[in-house]
Amino acid sequence: MLHSVFDSLGRMIARAPRRFVLVWVALTAACAALALYGVAGETLFERLTTGNPSVPGSESQQAEEILTEVTSSGASLTLVVEGAAPAPELAEAVAEARADLGGIIGVAGVIDPYVLPEGPTSPAAAPLVAQDGDGFLVVVDLDPELGPEDEDEALAAVEERLRAVPEDLAAAGASGATGQVGGTSLIVEEITAQVEEDLTTGEAIALPVALLVMILVFGGFMAASMPMAGAIASIAGGLGSVYGLSHWLEMDSSVVNVVTILGLGLSIDYGLLIVSRFREELHALVDADGGAAVRTRRGDGAVEAALRRTMATAGRTVAFSALTVAISISGLLVFEPAILRAFGAAGVAVILVAVATALTLVPALLRLAGRRLLRPGLVGRVPGLRAVLARTGDVASEEGVFSRLAAWVQRRPWRVLGGSLLVLGVLAIPLAHLELRNSTIELLPEGSEQRTYVETIAESYPGSAQAPVLALAEAPLAEVTAWADSLATLPGVASVDPPSAVGAYVVVGIRPDSDDPGGAVARDVVQEVRDVEAPFPTWVTGQAANQIDFTAGLVERAPWALGVVVLATFVLLFLMTGSLVIPVKALLTNAVSLAASLGVLVWVFQDGNLSGLLRFTSTGGIETYVLALVVAFGFGLAMDYEVFLLSRIKELWDRGATNDEAVRLGLQRSGRIITAAALIIVVVFTGFVFGKLLVIKEVGFSLAVAVLIDATLVRMLLVPATMTLLGRYNWWAPGPLKRLQARMSLAH
Numbered sequence: 024m025l026h027s028v029f030d031s032l033g034r035m036i037a038r039a040p041r042r043f044v045l046v047w048v049a050l051t052a053a054c055a056a057l058a059l060y061g062v063a064g065e066t067l068f069e070r071l072t073t074g075n076p077s078v079p080g081s082e083s084q085q086a087e088e089i090l091t092e093v094t095s096s097g098a099s100l101t102l103v104v105e106g107a108a109p110a111p112e113l114a115e116a117v118a119e120a121r122a123d124l125g126g127i128i129g130v131a132g133v134i135d136p137y138v139l140p141e142g143p144t145s146p147a148a149a150p151l152v153a154q155d156g157d158g159f160l161v162v163v164d165l166d167p168e169l170g171p172e173d174e175d176e177a178l179a180a181v182e183e184r185l186r187a188v189p190e191d192l193a194a195a196g197a198s199g200a201t202g203q204v205g206g207t208s209l210i211v212e213e214i215t216a217q218v219e220e221d222l223t224t225g226e227a228i229a230l231p232v233a234l235l236v237m238i239l240v241f242g243g244f245m246a247a248s249m250p251m252a253g254a255i256a257s258i259a260g261g262l263g264s265v266y267g268l269s270h271w272l273e274m275d276s277s278v279v280n281v282v283t284i285l286g287l288g289l290s291i292d293y294g295l296l297i298v299s300r301f302r303e304e305l306h307a308l309v310d311a312d313g314g315a316a317v318r319t320r321r322g323d324g325a326v327e328a329a330l331r332r333t334m335a336t337a338g339r340t341v342a343f344s345a346l347t348v349a350i351s352i353s354g355l356l357v358f359e360p361a362i363l364r365a366f367g368a369a370g371v372a373v374i375l376v377a378v379a380t381a382l383t384l385v386p387a388l389l390r391l392a393g394r395r396l397l398r399p400g401l402v403g404r405v406p407g408l409r410a411v412l413a414r415t416g417d418v419a420s421e422e423g424v425f426s427r428l429a430a431w432v433q434r435r436p437w438r439v440l441g442g443s444l445l446v447l448g449v450l451a452i453p454l455a456h457l458e459l460r461n462s463t464i465e466l467l468p469e470g471s472e473q474r475t476y477v478e479t480i481a482e483s484y485p486g487s488a489q490a491p492v493l494a495l496a497e498a499p500l501a502e503v504t505a506w507a508d509s510l511a512t513l514p515g516v517a518s519v520d521p522p523s524a525v526g527a528y529v530v531v532g533i534r535p536d537s538d539d540p541g542g543a544v545a546r547d548v549v550q551e552v553r554d555v556e557a558p559f560p561t562w563v564t565g566q567a568a569n570q571i572d573f574t575a576g577l578v579e580r581a582p583w584a585l586g587v588v589v590l591a592t593f594v595l596l597f598l599m600t601g602s603l604v605i606p607v608k609a610l611l612t613n614a615v616s617l618a619a620s621l622g623v624l625v626w627v628f629q630d631g632n633l634s635g636l637l638r639f640t641s642t643g644g645i646e647t648y649v650l651a652l653v654v655a656f657g658f659g660l661a662m663d664y665e666v667f668l669l670s671r672i673k674e675l676w677d678r679g680a681t682n683d684e685a686v687r688l689g690l691q692r693s694g695r696i697i698t699a700a701a702l703i704i705v706v707v708f709t710g711f712v713f714g715k716l717l718v719i720k721e722v723g724f725s726l727a728v729a730v731l732i733d734a735t736l737v738r739m740l741l742v743p744a745t746m747t748l749l750g751r752y753n754w755w756a757p758g759p760l761k762r763l764q765a766r767m768s769l770a771h
Contacts, residue, residue, distance in 0.1 A: 029342070033334030036386045037327040043387035047380065051256045054263025067266040071276040073214045076362040076461060076648050081572035082553070086495045086564035093526035097131060097167035098174055100206040102185040103479050105158040106199035107192050109136045116195040120161070120188045127184070129169050129177030134162040150486035160484060161188065178208050205476030210464065211276075213473045214716070218276045221714025222283060225723070226258070229284070229710035233291055233703045240699040241298065246396050249388045250294025253380035257290035258283060260376035265369050275362045278369050280711060280719045285656060286373035288707040289348065292663065292700040293341045293381030299696050300337035301389050302396055305329040309397060326393040330386055336674075338382055343599060344666040345378035350591045351659030354584040355651065359576050362648055370656070425694030425739075429687040432743045439744040443736055450619035450732070453626040460541055460644035461570040468715040469640050481538075490520055490532025491540035491565050492548055498559035503529040506557050513551040515544045541566045542643065573647050588655075592662060599666070600673050601764035603756045608745055609669075613661040616737045620657055620729035621650070628721050637712060639720055649721045656722075657729035664701065664730075664738050668693050672746070682753060686746050694739065701734030 036043055058067040077084045107113065117137045124133045136151045136159050151160045163181050165174060185204045192200040230251070237247035261283050265274060308325040352374065355367030389396070432439045467474040481488050494510070496503045503522045510533055511519045520532030533552060537544035545567035552563050589610060596606035624645060627633050631641035672689030680688065708730070711723035746753050756764070 029334045029338040030331050032382065033331035033338065033386065034327070036334075036383065037330045037390050040387035040390035043383050044391070047256050047384040047387075051259040055259040058259070058262035058266050061266065067262060067269065067279065068215050068219050070266070070269040071215050071218065071274055071279065073211050073276045076275070076360050076573055077569055078359050078572050078576035079361070080359070081569075081576065082562050083564040083568040083572045086493065086562035086568075089495060089528060089562070090493075090525070090530070090564075093528055097165040097169060098178060098206070098208055099162060099164045100178060100181050100185060100204060100209070101163070101476075101480075102161040102188055103158065103203040103205065103476060103483075104161065104189065104192065105153070105201050105203070105479075107158060107189075107197035108156050109152055109159045110197075113137075113192055113195050113197060116191040117161070117188075120184065120191055123184050124161075124163050124181060127177060127180045129165050129173055130163060130181065131166045132164045134164075135159065150484065153483040154485070155483070158483065160487060161185065178206075182209070203472065203476045203479060205473055205480070210473045210477075213471060214467060215276050217467065217471075217714075217716050218280055218719075221711060221716050221719050222280050224714050225280070225284060225707075225711035226287070227710075228713060229287065229707040230254070232706045232710075236699060236703050236706065237291070237295065240295070240695070241302070243396075245392060246298050246302065249298050249385050249392070250291045250381075252388060253294040253377075253385045254287050254290040256380045256384055257286045257373070257377045260380070261286040261369075261373040264372035264376060268365070268368055268372060272365045272368055273361050274365050274369070277716070277718045277722075278362075278365050280714070280716075281366065281652065281656075281722050282369040282373045284707050284711055284723065285370060286377045288660075288704040289345070289374060289663070290377040290380055291703050291707070293345070293378060294385045295700050295703070296337050296341055296667065296696055297333060297381055297385050298389065298396075301329055301333040301386075304332045305394065305397060309394065323393055326390060330390055333389075334382070334386060338386075340666060340670045341378060341381050343595065343670075344663050345374050345381075347592060347595055347662040347666060348659035349374045350595070351588050351662060352655050354588040355655050357584040357587060358580045358651065360573060360648065363651055366648075366652060367655075423691050423695075426687050426691035428694070428739060429690040429743045432740060433683055433687065433747045436744040436747040439740050440748065443741040443744065444615065446736060447615050447619040447732070447741075451615075451622035453630065454618060454622040456629075457621070457625050457650075458543075458629055458644035459570070459574055459647045459650065460642050461566060461573055461647050462541065462642050462717070463566060465640075465642045466646075466717045468638075468717075471715075490534050491545050492533040492535060492552065492563065492567060493565050494531040494533060494552055495562045495564065496522075496529045496531065496557065496559055497527060497561075498529060498557075500524045500529055502559060503531065506555075506559075507531045509555065510552060513548065513555070515548045515551065535567075539643070541570050546571055570647065577647065577651060584655075588658065596665075596669070597756070597760070598764055600669060600754070601756055601761055602754045603760070604749060604753055605669065608742075608749070608753075609662070609665050612737055612741055612745070613658055613665070613733075615741075616661055616733045617654060617657050617729065619732055620725060621653060623728045623732075624653065624721065624725040627724065637720060637724070638715075639717055642717070646718050646721060649718060649725070652722055653725045653729065656726055657733075660704065660726065660730055661733045661737070664697050664734055665742075667697050667700070668738055668742065676754065682750050683747060686743050690739070690743060697734055697738055701730050704730045 060066060061069070077087070114137050117135055121133045121135060121138065124130055134151065153159065163185065165177050169177060182204055186202065189200045189202040233254070234247055234251050237250060238244055241247050262279070265279055265282060268274065305325065308329055349371045352370035353367055355363045355370070358364065464474050464477045496506070500522060507519055507522050510516060510531065515535050516533060517536040518534045520534070522529045522531045533548060535545045535548045539545060549563055549565070549568045549571055592610065593606040596609055597603060600606070627637070628639070628641060629643065629645050634641055668689060671693040672685045675685040675688050676682070705727045708723045708727035712720050712727070714720060714723070
């Protein structure tokens with residue numbers, strides 16, 4: 024049944040290829056316009072959010088919701104003035120700026136050291152004056168009742184006026200005055216802008232290099248351009264899908280980059296497999312026909328037959344592969360945090376777009392190109408490149424580099440197995456000291472305006488900076504004050520801020536004896552505060568508390584996510600191979616490969632190795648949701664290559680080859696495609712390592728490493744070694760299950 028479905032799709036495309044191409048051109052343009060211009064002028068990047076990932080229903084999230092509900096303050100912006108002590112001669116300039124700011128529609132209040140009756144040197148002004156006395160703050164609060172558009176206009180006007188204040192101070196005599204304007208809205212804006220910039224940088228690196236690799240694989244530009252056309256359509260379709268999902272799910276800024284690079288890489292992978300198989304089938308048909316009629320023409324029987332065979336074999340493999348990757352990523356939907364659900368939903372949507380382009384757009388382009396794909400391209404006529412392309416271009420030879428590699432492995436399977444596991448085990452060692460983090464402003468590169476602003480506030484204005492740990496109590500102020508006094512004696516607590524009433528609640532700021540708001544000391548303080556008994560309801564929130572709750576949420580739901588993915592993958596691999604042994608082997612080898620990849624991630628980003636080369640500053644841990652993403656995406660990509668390899672081996676086994684022959688020839692026929700596809704994926708992910716947002720660096724690097732390890736050490740050495748040792752047992756399954764699989768065969 025499945026064979027007939029894909030054969031019918033191939034026949035449909037062969038008879039109306041231009042229609043499919045035109046539909047994809049229209050869809051690509053529409054999706055790109057939707058993402059870049061949006062509806063009513065609201066673009067995709069304007070709909071993105073940023074902030075601490077949280078778990079619905081957790082203690083920290085409940086506290087944040089209560090604070091949001093009872094706090095009546097609106098948005099605000101703050102000017103940090105440096106190089107200008109709050110002297111009396113500056114009072115007039117500051118007063119003029121205050122008046123201008125107060126006159127902006129939507130501004131509820133302006134606070135600076137000069138507004139206090141006692142003057143800028145009074146104790147009451149201390150939180151607004153730098154610790155060294157060489158600077159001060161100007162804080163502007165907006166009316167909380169402002170609508171979104173009015174708030175945006177007010178923020179823009181306030182920002183413009185605040186940036187002009189240092190010039191006013193310089194004119195008044197403070198020649199060295201400089202200023203930084205910051206606030207939540209500007210932090211979100213800077214992170215979103217960095218996402219957009221990193222996306223452009225990554226694609227600018229990845230697309231040209233990927234095209235070059237495919238030219239080497241196919242020996243010409245025409246064949247190489249077809250997967251690239253699918254990739255471009257996938258990027259636009261992926262962005263359009265994320266835009267649509269943003270109306271139902273809160274989309275974090277990092278979602279766009281991660282799912283785009285996933286869709287780009289998979290689209291090229293699938294297109295590569297389709298084009299390669301089409302050329303192989305067309306070669307066989309034309310050779311059997313004596314090579315007649317090289318020129319394309321409408322109704323070319325050989326081209327249509329090759330396309331239908333391609334869709335019935337490689338098309339099914341692509342569909343099955345995409346299904347396994349989608350299942351792996353859909354495991355993220357089991358978790359409660361909105362950011363993981365967003366990654367899961369967007370990832371599945373982008374995979375559907377990628378497989379759609381590979382199964383419709385790329386075949387339509389192949390049908391239009393026809394037999395021209397068999398002729399040497401112009402690139403092959405360039406002096407010096409002909410010899411290179413002769414070695415790298417796709418060929419249907421039964422013997423080659425990969426068959427010789429497999430034969431070498433089969434002569435010493437135990438040693439290869441032991442050596443491979445030893446290398447993977449060594450790479451996984453750093454995973455033993457994994458430290459998880461939920462960073463905020465640290466995700467921006469050092470030297471960025473908003474990161475510098477936040478660091479300046481924390482260092483020079485500790486009295487105005489919010490305490491890293493917040494305790495929220497539902498009780499009268501007097502009762503909470505007595506309870507708060509006991510918190511000062513807890514281990515790791517440096518000081519406790521005076522409790523302040525907010526509606527029916529009281530907020531207590533607790534400052535750990537550490538500069539790291541999400542570090543081990545802060546997390547220990549959170550646990551200590553939560554363990555202290557109180558005669559009234561209490562909640563603890565803040566970066567460290569959020570991190571504890573987020574990690575606990577992952578641990579709680581991880582068995583369910585893992586169970587769903589493992590069971591579904593096991594069933595799908597059984598349906599493809601008819602074996603109960605191969606799915607178990609695949610799951611175990613993928614687990615070992617993932618552990619090695621995560622070990623490298625910890626060694627680089629947590630331990631800080633290669634920080635100079637990759638241009639980042641370690642936060643002392645790995646972002647919590649990055650770990651979940653790498654496991655889900657890395658497992659899916661590993662299964663991608665597992666399917667590519669096993670489909671060829673199973674095809675040969677079904678034709679009567681021995682186990683060792685099937686492994687050797689299967690690796691020869693799929694090894695070049697796996698290597699090329701992996702190289703392209705590595706290039707795509709590496710392109711995003713050159714971005715500046717830390718979380719994108721971590722995801723891009725870790726997935727590039729995961730693919731590199733899996734496509735080389737695992738697929739080329741570990742898998743052939745284990746399949747050689749298992750022999751005929753690879754294909755074992757009880758008779759009734761064998762018959763069930765035969766009716767639902769997914770072989771390539």
